[in-house]
Structures are given as C-alpha cells and as structure tokens.
Amino acid sequence: LNWFPIYGLNSPGAAALSPGGWLLDRLWHLAMPLFCLTYGSFAFLSRYMRAGMLEVMRQDYVRTARAYGFSERVVVWKYAMRNSLIPIITLLGTLLPALIGGSVIIETIFSLPGMGRLAFEAVLSRDYPLIMGNVAIASLLTLAGLILSELFLRRRIQRALILTPASLRGQWRDEMWEKFALTFDLVDRDETFKLRRRMGMDANPWRAFSRIIASYHYLRQDDVLEQFLAASNPPEGSPHLPWDLLIVDECHN
Numbered sequence: 001l002n003w004f005p006i007y008g009l010n011s012p013g014a015a016a017l018s019p020g021g022w023l024l025d026r027l028w029h030l031a032m033p034l035f036c037l038t039y040g041s042f043a044f045l046s047r048y049m050r051a052g053m054l055e056v057m058r059q060d061y062v063r064t065a066r067a068y069g070f071s072e073r074v075v076v077w078k079y080a081m082r083n084s085l086i087p088i089i090t091l092l093g094t095l096l097p098a099l100i101g102g103s104v105i106i107e108t109i110f111s112l113p114g115m116g117r118l119a120f121e122a123v124l125s126r127d128y129p130l131i132m133g134n135v136a137i138a139s140l141l142t143l144a145g146l147i148l149s150e151l152f153l154r155r156r157i158q159r160a161l162i163l164t165p166a167s168l169r170g171q172w173r174d175e176m177w178e179k180f181a182l183t184f185d186l187v188d189r190d191e192t193f194k195l196r197r198r199m200g201m202d203a204n205p206w207r208a209f210s211r212i213i214a215s216y217h218y219l220r221q222d223d224v225l226e227q228f229l230a231a232s233n234p235p236e237g238s239p240h241l242p243w244d245l246l247i248v249d250e251c252h253n
Contacts, residue, residue, distance in 0.1 A: 004032045007111040033110045037103055041095065048091065052084040059083075089149050094142070150181070159210050159242065160184070164249035166215035172249070173213055185209040188218055206231035 005011070005028065014025045056062065057080050065075045107117040115134065122130035162184065164172050169186050176182045185191065187205045196203045206212065206228050218224055232242040 005029050006032065009112060033106050033112060036109075037106050045088065045091070049084065049088055052087055053080060056080045056084040092145070092149060094145055094149075158244055160212070160245040160247070161243050162213045162247045162249070163216055163219065164213065164247075166217060168249065169213050169215060176211075182211060184211045184213045187212050187214045204231050 009026060009029050010022070011025050011029070014022055017025060057076075062075060062079055065079045066072075070078075103114070104116040104120045106112070107114040115137070119131070119134040121127075122134065160182070162172050162176075166188075173184045173186060176184050185205075187209065192205050195205050195208055199208065204227050219228060
C-alpha cells in the first residue's frame with residue numbers, strides 16, 4: 001500500500017524542507033518502527049492491567065464503595081483504577097531501558113541507526129570501550145527507571161496505616177524504611193500526648209500523621225477508636241478513601 005516508508009529516518013531531500021515539514025517527515029518514517037516496537041509490550045501490559053483490575057474489583061472496599069451509592073464510573077476510576085496501577089508503575093520502571101535502548105531486530109529491519117544495533121555491532125567487532133559504554137548507559141537507565149517508579153509509588157501512597165502487635169511496631173517501621181524508603185510514625189499514648197502538647201488538646205493523631213503504625217490493643221480502646229473513626233470517615237459525597245494503603249499483620253495476632 002506504500003502508506004509508510006520501510007527504511008531510514010528521513011526522505012531524500014528532507015534537509016531542504018521547512019522545520020515543520022522535516023518533523024512530519026521524521027514522524028512519518030518512525031510510525032512503523034514505533035508500532036512494531038510497542039505492539040508486543042502494549043499487549044503484555046494490557047493483559048497485566050486486566051488481571052490487576054479484575055483482582056481489585058473483587059476487593060471489599062470496592063463493594064463498600066458501591067454500597068455507598070457511588071456510580072460505577074466513580075467506583076472504577078476513583079477506587080479500582082488507582083489501586084490497580086501500583087504493579088503497573090513498578091513494572092514501567094524496568095521498561096525504560098527497553099524504550100530508550102532500542103531493539104536490534106527492529107533497527108535492522110528498518111535500517112535505523114539506533115542504540116541496539118550499535119551495541120550489537122560493537123559486540124561483533126569486539127569494541128570493548130563501546131560495549132562498556134552501552135552497558136553503563138543501560139545500567140543508568142535501569143536505575144533511573146526504578147527511581148522514577150519509586151517516586152510515583154511514594155506520590156501514590158500518601159496515607160497508610162499498619163496495624164500490628166505492639167512488640168512488632170518498631171520492626172515494621174524499620175522494614176518499611178529499609179525496603180521502601182517510607183517513613184512511618186508510631187501512634188500510642190505517649191505520641192498522642194506529645195502531639196497534643198504541640199498542637200492542642202483537640203489534635204487527632206489519625207489526621208495529623210499520614211503514615212501510621214499502631215497496635216491492635218491501642219486501637220481497641222474506646223476513646224482511641226472514636227478518634228480513629230472520626231478521622232477515617234470521608235466527607236459526605238467524597239469519592240476518596242481515608243487510607244491509600246491498609247496493612248493488617250494477622251500472622252502474629
């Protein structure tokens with residue numbers, strides 16, 4: 001059909017075109033390589049996203065959102081979609097090197113001077129400095145992708161609550177910092193007393209702290225439970241949940 005060119009990055013004489021014409025010519029030449037390069041990954045991500053969405057739609061908080069009377073659109077986009085994106089964000093961090101590093105097969109078929117073809121030719125010619133440079137670039141891109149995914153996850157998880165036995169609160173706080181670089185506050189009688197000395201007697205620790213670790217025994221107390229329920233009830237008509245992440249350590253209960 002000759003809709004798109006099958007080789008090269010520009011047409012002959014593209015240098016004489018205007019900047020807009022040169023850009024359109026470059027995009028015209030990149031259409032087929034981009035399609036071939038992303039089609040397989042897009043299919044994989046679509047299946048991955050579908051499985052995550054189906055898993056999230058079976059969760060209790062989605063049924064609770066429906067019971068509150070929210071429309072199906074609000075339930076899907078405000079509750080299910082946001083939580084199903086967490087594994088996708090983690091996966092996208094590892095795809096950054098593949099997106100920028102290029103593909104040997106695609107670049108060879110369409111005669112493109114890309115990173116993948118350059119690395120392949122360097123291996124065949126035993127150009128060790130060039131091989132080391134490509135490995136270093138791939139390593140930096142992998143590190144950058146993981147850092148970006150971590151930043152997106154940290155932005156996504158703003159309010160988190162971990163309920164655990166009192167003896168394991170410190171261990172949970174250390175684990176969340178060492179593995180995910182997330183800081184948590186331990187909420188108990190002493191921390192509540194210190195908070196009210198700073199902010200007044202009406203201060204509610206469940207609202208003041210965004211990431212909290214508390215014990216079952218402390219939360220079962222009547223006055224504490226009343227404060228917790230007051231902080232956990234979303235405003236009437238709000239589609240947002242009070243907590244982005246809730247972890248209950250039942251293994252040691």
